[in-house]
Amino acid sequence: MISAGIDVGSTATKAVIFDGRIRSSAVMPTGWNPKEAGRTVFLEALSKAGLQEQDVDAVVGTGYGRVSLAFIHKKVTEITCHAKGAKFLFPQTRTVIDIGGQDSKVIAVAEDGGVADFIMNDKCAAGTGRFLQVMTGILDITLEELGQMAAAGKPVSINSMCTVFAESEIIGLLAQEVPKEAIASGVVQTIANKIISLASRVPCQEEITFSGGVANNPEICASLSSAFGAKFNIPRQPQIVGALGAAIVGFEKFQ
Amino acid sequence: MISAGIDVGSTATKAVIFDGRIRSSAVMPTGWNPKEAGRTVFLEALSKAGLQEQDVDAVVGTGYGRVSLAFIHKKVTEITCHAKGAKFLFPQTRTVIDIGGQDSKVIAVAEDGGVADFIMNDKCAAGTGRFLQVMTGILDITLEELGQMAAAGKPVSINSMCTVFAESEIIGLLAQEVPKEAIASGVVQTIANKIISLASRVPCQEEITFSGGVANNPEICASLSSAFGAKFNIPRQPQIVGALGAAIVGFEKFQ
Ligand code: SF4
Numbered sequence: 437m438i439s440a441g442i443d444v445g446s447t448a449t450k451a452v453i454f455d456g457r458i459r460s461s462a463v464m465p466t467g468w469n470p471k472e473a474g475r476t477v478f479l480e481a482l483s484k485a486g487l488q489e490q491d492v493d494a495v496v497g498t499g500y501g502r503v504s505l506a507f508i509h510k511k512v513t514e515i516t517c518h519a520k521g522a523k524f525l526f527p528q529t530r531t532v533i534d535i536g537g538q539d540s541k542v543i544a545v546a547e548d549g550g551v552a553d554f555i556m557n558d559k560c561a562a563g564t565g566r567f568l569q570v571m572t573g574i575l576d577i578t579l580e581e582l583g584q585m586a587a588a589g590k591p592v593s594i595n596s597m598c599t600v601f602a603e604s605e606i607i608g609l610l611a612q613e614v615p616k617e618a619i620a621s622g623v624v625q626t627i628a629n630k631i632i633s634l635a636s637r638v639p640c641q642e643e644i645t646f647s648g649g650v651a652n653n654p655e656i657c658a659s660l661s662s663a664f665g666a667k668f669n670i671p672r673q674p675q676i677v678g679a680l681g682a683a684i685v686g687f688e689k690f691q
Numbered sequence: 692m693i694s695a696g697i698d699v700g701s702t703a704t705k706a707v708i709f710d711g712r713i714r715s716s717a718v719m720p721t722g723w724n725p726k727e728a729g730r731t732v733f734l735e736a737l738s739k740a741g742l743q744e745q746d747v748d749a750v751v752g753t754g755y756g757r758v759s760l761a762f763i764h765k766k767v768t769e770i771t772c773h774a775k776g777a778k779f780l781f782p783q784t785r786t787v788i789d790i791g792g793q794d795s796k797v798i799a800v801a802e803d804g805g806v807a808d809f810i811m812n813d814k815c816a817a818g819t820g821r822f823l824q825v826m827t828g829i830l831d832i833t834l835e836e837l838g839q840m841a842a843a844g845k846p847v848s849i850n851s852m853c854t855v856f857a858e859s860e861i862i863g864l865l866a867q868e869v870p871k872e873a874i875a876s877g878v879v880q881t882i883a884n885k886i887i888s889l890a891s892r893v894p895c896q897e898e899i900t901f902s903g904g905v906a907n908n909p910e911i912c913a914s915l916s917s918a919f920g921a922k923f924n925i926p927r928q929p930q931i932v933g934a935l936g937a938a939i940v941g942f943e944k945f946q
Contacts (some may be wrong), residue, residue, distance in 0.1 A: 468863065538856065560815070561855035570855065600816035600825065600854045602794065608723065 440684025447537020589617025696937025699756030702792025797880025
């Protein structure tokens, strides 16, 4: 039995080939064409696993762009998939925090791996990867540098949670020659505050697994984890948790 | 009896000299120094009225930057001042819609000119002048051109209310060569939707007076008014309504 999960997110599209464990995975930018991205990333994951399309028994799609995938057998919400994927990687997971390119979610995971409750923000850029992208743009640094600088600086307080207003504040801070380290640290604090405020709306128990592209950055993980006052499980490939969950749904369903 | 009102907003600072009617007014950008802006605009309004500081019996401050004004006699919230100012200009006013540079508010005005209820947004750039500023920036047009184009175009639908996500959508629409008129029209529709959603949270009766810098643009006024399905009173100088209200508070109080 071999299954595939494809997670077409607003920023990145990911695929996982699964046979009880992760056989292969692939990640690429979604771009303007989610349909094409879904197809391409699936074929790439297949080729990495040394498989053909007909070797796969079940293909499950998730993410906002799953509707555009014609060749899949089943569509599942990303909430279910993130819970499943996180639980597979860290069996004690009771909460998933996912910061994606254009959304963020906090999922309370039941003991059986189902979704007990969740909250999702995809309406407001604050608290998403997009916020960090805008901030690194003004600071003219990479996300990696942001994390490193944030770890080195004492956070300056940024009053606005709104990405647009925070951007203006930071331009003001730069004009006042506030060190970039302090600003970077403030930026990470701001996203942590937004995620904490999101998380306050669902019962949030340990263990907490942190997924999504932002979790690739160790310093941001550390800051978020200390802001939460809890240790985070960080997957080796935090971006593929949803695609993994989709593949697991297929594996279980069509077995 | 002569009074002065000074409204230190996040974007513009305004002053009005009042003696039972508007003697003079002045408007300037707030910039980084609200204290200095407040002082300068006050002196400018005085000079336009041919008056000295000692000729003024009462100086009342309003707007977010009122706290920085040391020389004023009284501080009053901008909500009270907008209600007062709008009621003075249009005595039948029962609702004030104010779209400022970085906030927007809807005020239900009691028959006696007091504040019956209000809702204010200063946390989110959507539905504020800032949204329009970002959008004209991407479209590379002035606010005036935006209004004119919007009036000429059939609105394309913009899905995100969030300024940041709407910005990306518009970049996508431009890449697809959607006409700028359609986009401009969609932008005005988006801000109208946000203001309508804000206004739905207070009892909103006619007559409606529209204040704030955005009301300087006749086409945006027309679009908003038709989206509301109501005629708007547009002051000749929509930016000074708050400063006028502050001056009236001073006039009444210290009379
Ligand atoms: S608060 Fe800012 S980032 Fe959030 S929806 Fe409003 S404009 Fe967008």
